[in-house]
Amino acid sequence: MNITADIELRDREEDYININPLQTAGRTTVEARKAILSYIDGYSVCDWCKGALCEMDKLPVKKFLDEVSAFLGMDASILTDGAREAKYAVLHAITSPGDSVVIDANKHYTTYVACERAGVKIYEVAGSSHPEYGINPDDYAKVFEQVKAETGALPKLAILTHVDGSYGNVVDAKAVGRICRDYKVPFLLNCAYSSGRMPINGRELYADFISSSGHKSWAAGGGNVGLLSISEGWKGKVFKVSGKYKVKPLEILGCSSRGSSTLALMASFPHVKERVKNWDKEVENARYVASELEKIGLVNLGVKPRQHDVNFFESEILYRISQTHKDKNFFLYKELKDRGIIGIKAGLTKNFKLSTYGKTQEQVKHLVWAFQDIVGKFGK
Amino acid sequence: MNITADIELRDREEDYININPLQTAGRTTVEARKAILSYIDGYSVCDWCKGALCEMDKLPVKKFLDEVSAFLGMDASILTDGAREAKYAVLHAITSPGDSVVIDANKHYTTYVACERAGVKIYEVAGSSHPEYGINPDDYAKVFEQVKAETGALPKLAILTHVDGSYGNVVDAKAVGRICRDYKVPFLLNCAYSSGRMPINGRELYADFISSSGHKSWAAGGGNVGLLSISEGWKGKVFKVSGKYKVKPLEILGCSSRGSSTLALMASFPHVKERVKNWDKEVENARYVASELEKIGLVNLGVKPRQHDVNFFESEILYRISQTHKDKNFFLYKELKDRGIIGIKAGLTKNFKLSTYGKTQEQVKHLVWAFQDIVGKFGK
Numbered sequence: 001m002n003i004t005a006d007i008e009l010r011d012r013e014e015d016y017i018n019i020n021p022l023q024t025a026g027r028t029t030v031e032a033r034k035a036i037l038s039y040i041d042g043y044s045v046c047d048w049c050k051g052a053l054c055e056m057d058k059l060p061v062k063k064f065l066d067e068v069s070a071f072l073g074m075d076a077s078i079l080t081d082g083a084r085e086a087k088y089a090v091l092h093a094i095t096s097p098g099d100s101v102v103i104d105a106n107k108h109y110t111t112y113v114a115c116e117r118a119g120v121k122i123y124e125v126a127g128s129s130h131p132e133y134g135i136n137p138d139d140y141a142k143v144f145e146q147v148k149a150e151t152g153a154l155p156k157l158a159i160l161t162h163v164d165g166s167y168g169n170v171v172d173a174k175a176v177g178r179i180c181r182d183y184k185v186p187f188l189l190n191c192a193y194s195s196g197r198m199p200i201n202g203r204e205l206y207a208d209f210i211s212s213s214g215h216k217s218w219a220a221g222g223g224n225v226g227l228l229s230i231s232e233g234w235k236g237k238v239f240k241v242s243g244k245y246k247v248k249p250l251e252i253l254g255c256s257s258r259g260s261s262t263l264a265l266m267a268s269f270p271h272v273k274e275r276v277k278n279w280d281k282e283v284e285n286a287r288y289v290a291s292e293l294e295k296i297g298l299v300n301l302g303v304k305p306r307q308h309d310v311n312f313f314e315s316e317i318l319y320r321i322s323q324t325h326k327d328k329n330f331f332l333y334k335e336l337k338d339r340g341i342i343g344i345k346a347g348l349t350k351n352f353k354l355s356t357y358g359k360t361q362e363q364v365k366h367l368v369w370a371f372q373d374i375v376g377k378f379g380k
Numbered sequence: 381m382n383i384t385a386d387i388e389l390r391d392r393e394e395d396y397i398n399i400n401p402l403q404t405a406g407r408t409t410v411e412a413r414k415a416i417l418s419y420i421d422g423y424s425v426c427d428w429c430k431g432a433l434c435e436m437d438k439l440p441v442k443k444f445l446d447e448v449s450a451f452l453g454m455d456a457s458i459l460t461d462g463a464r465e466a467k468y469a470v471l472h473a474i475t476s477p478g479d480s481v482v483i484d485a486n487k488h489y490t491t492y493v494a495c496e497r498a499g500v501k502i503y504e505v506a507g508s509s510h511p512e513y514g515i516n517p518d519d520y521a522k523v524f525e526q527v528k529a530e531t532g533a534l535p536k537l538a539i540l541t542h543v544d545g546s547y548g549n550v551v552d553a554k555a556v557g558r559i560c561r562d563y564k565v566p567f568l569l570n571c572a573y574s575s576g577r578m579p580i581n582g583r584e585l586y587a588d589f590i591s592s593s594g595h596k597s598w599a600a601g602g603g604n605v606g607l608l609s610i611s612e613g614w615k616g617k618v619f620k621v622s623g624k625y626k627v628k629p630l631e632i633l634g635c636s637s638r639g640s641s642t643l644a645l646m647a648s649f650p651h652v653k654e655r656v657k658n659w660d661k662e663v664e665n666a667r668y669v670a671s672e673l674e675k676i677g678l679v680n681l682g683v684k685p686r687q688h689d690v691n692f693f694e695s696e697i698l699y700r701i702s703q704t705h706k707d708k709n710f711f712l713y714k715e716l717k718d719r720g721i722i723g724i725k726a727g728l729t730k731n732f733k734l735s736t737y738g739k740t741q742e743q744v745k746h747l748v749w750a751f752q753d754i755v756g757k758f759g760k
Contacts, residue, residue, distance in 0.1 A: 026422015
């Protein structure tokens with residue numbers, strides 16, 4: 001078997017408008033591409049290492065991390081291999097197997113899996129039902145009380161998905177943070193779909209920990225990289241270093257994302273700092289798409305008014321078309337592709353999500369037109 | 381501060397003969413570069429995901445991993461973020477805090493840090509003294525007995541650094557494996573400096589687990605990626621999946637290296653499979669450099685005859701030169717750079733390591749000439 005021959009060259013960013021929520025805010029900048037190309041060879045970030053990735057100064061990793069902390073309103077940051085590894089790092093550092101941890105119903109699966117790996121008992125804050133699937137901050141207090149009643153102790157950690165990747169609901173993190181502060185439960189805010197896209201200030205949200213995804217929301221591209229930012233008091237526990245190798249933080253096994261992804265994250269950072277200022281415009285685009293697609297019969301789920309670039313739709317009309325279209329349930333994928341749009345999972349017609357992050361007004365209008373055209377052509 | 385402006389474009393592979401042991405066998409192939417470029421945008425490896433990175437078939441990740449297992453003489457493999465993450469995955473999956481684990485004196489620091497993170501008690505097999513720094517396999521049995529005497533139980537895991545990155549000593553892994561088998565102690569062979577460079581058959585070495593480094597030794601380039609390969613009996617424990625998300629292995633938090641590094645690893649694999657067949661030639665080059673540099677007064681450390689591309693040297697003569705050269709201890713770095721060679725840590729003269737992996741005979745001869753020329757010019 002020739003594996004190389006089986007790797008399809010990928011052209012979706014160059015040839016299409018990509019609306020995959022996983023990818024819109026991870027698209028590389030010119031600067032990131034330059035950095036990746038330049039550092040493409042083996043372990044190249046280590047050229048000037050003096051012992052620890054996050055302390056490097058010749059490549060300005062330390063400076064970058066200090067700026068990230070300021071940017072996120074936190075006190076200290078380290079590089080991780082991604083948001084999931086940041087969450088697990090916190091879990092592993094401050095909980096023990098058997099402890100209780102509270103998460104939310106809209107969590108990314110990795111929050112759950114990280115908890116399982118840490119061996120903790122998982123309590124879940126339920127979401128509201130269809131069509132909103134919202135998280136009510138006050139429910140955190142209720143679940144804290146439940147944990148206390150059932151186990152005799154408050155949970156060791158509360159995790160909130162700031163914005164989930166399905167409905168794009170922005171939860172009132174400050175309200176959850178205040179409850180955590182009141183109960184003295186450490187608060188981890190998973191910002192995989194928020195930091196890097198929209199302005200975040202962890203201090204104002206009472207966050208003890210923030211996990212961020214470089215490849216998902218910081219324009220760092222296709223190598224996985226993330227960030228773990230913490231408030232001052234947690235340094236000793238969460239950034240604890242090896243007893244023998246005094247510069248090596250245990251929870252990232254010394255150095256985490258020791259490659260070009262880190263350079264890409266750094267190279268895109270000036271752009272990221274600027275782009276979060278345009279958040280209003282991103283929300284406006286998302287609302288425009290939601291309202292236009294509702295006009296042609298799609299139903300936009302999630303909490304209204306929309307506050308995020310990720311939109312979830314239910315669509316009876318597209319499902320109905322799929323019943324008679326020659327391409328069956330793959331018709332939407334194909335018809336959109338024919339119109340230069342990609343990123344909705346192939347095979348979906350009844351339920352799907354999309355993101356307009358970083359798209360121009362012209363692209364957003366084209367997207368709306370594409371749906372109108374498809375429904376107009378096949379939906380009689 | 382403009383972080384982007386502070387990222388120096390890197391040219392050491394293009395403009396120099398790079399002899400940094402960390403980097404020689406990680407240098408990208410043309411195919412890897414093509415894959416990285418093509419998959420450079422956010423989370424691009426997930427385009428065709430059906431739920432789990434290691435099971436992907438449209439991008440032939442699963443096929444690739446099956447071939448890797450065959451290539452390494454193991455039964456199953458998954459992708460990790462690197463060799464250190466593979467070692468921690470095994471430690472976390474099969475030990476509990478307080479358990480005993482045996483490692484070797486020539487371990488990479490991450491072996492120690494992974495043990496610390498897992499909370500295990502570390503016992504170390506001592507190495508022989510200067511100039512060999514060898515690991516005697518029989519000492520594993522002695523330390524097992526010591527652990528048993530002190531704790532009442534055998535260790536839960538033994539880790540051996542197959543080849544260390546300082547002296548390039550190739551340990552008789554089969555002998556260690558046989559001892560582990562006799563004592564029924566699970567055996568993790570860290571192949572960060574061996575698999576991908578030289579032929580490995582885990583089954584013949586009695587290895588239960590093999591950790592590999594994609595960016596270090598599999599020509600996968602600058603994004604970190606690794607491999608964890610296991611023997612059949614360990615699937616349930618080490619590749620255990622989430623109770624809720626049935627395709628997501630806990631120890632890699634569902635999906636590990638979810639980016640272009642994985643594509644690069646796959647794209648370079650046909651080349652890697654071929655290049656290990658030239659191992660004799662690599663060893664020959666290393667021996668040639670060692671013997672030629674000894675002729676001009678350097679001392680080659682490690683077990684003789686050399687069996688690996690990494691060579692460690694002690695040099696009184698170069699140290700003596702540094703005492704009077706205008707560039708002081710940076711002279712060797714600068715003089716080599718002037719002769720088109722890079723990769724020995726700036727500032728070192730008395731002790732340093734280098735690797736000739738993948739170099740042509742012409743490059744190896746040039747390297748020897750450069751040292752001869754420097755010693756000839758300044759060493760009077």
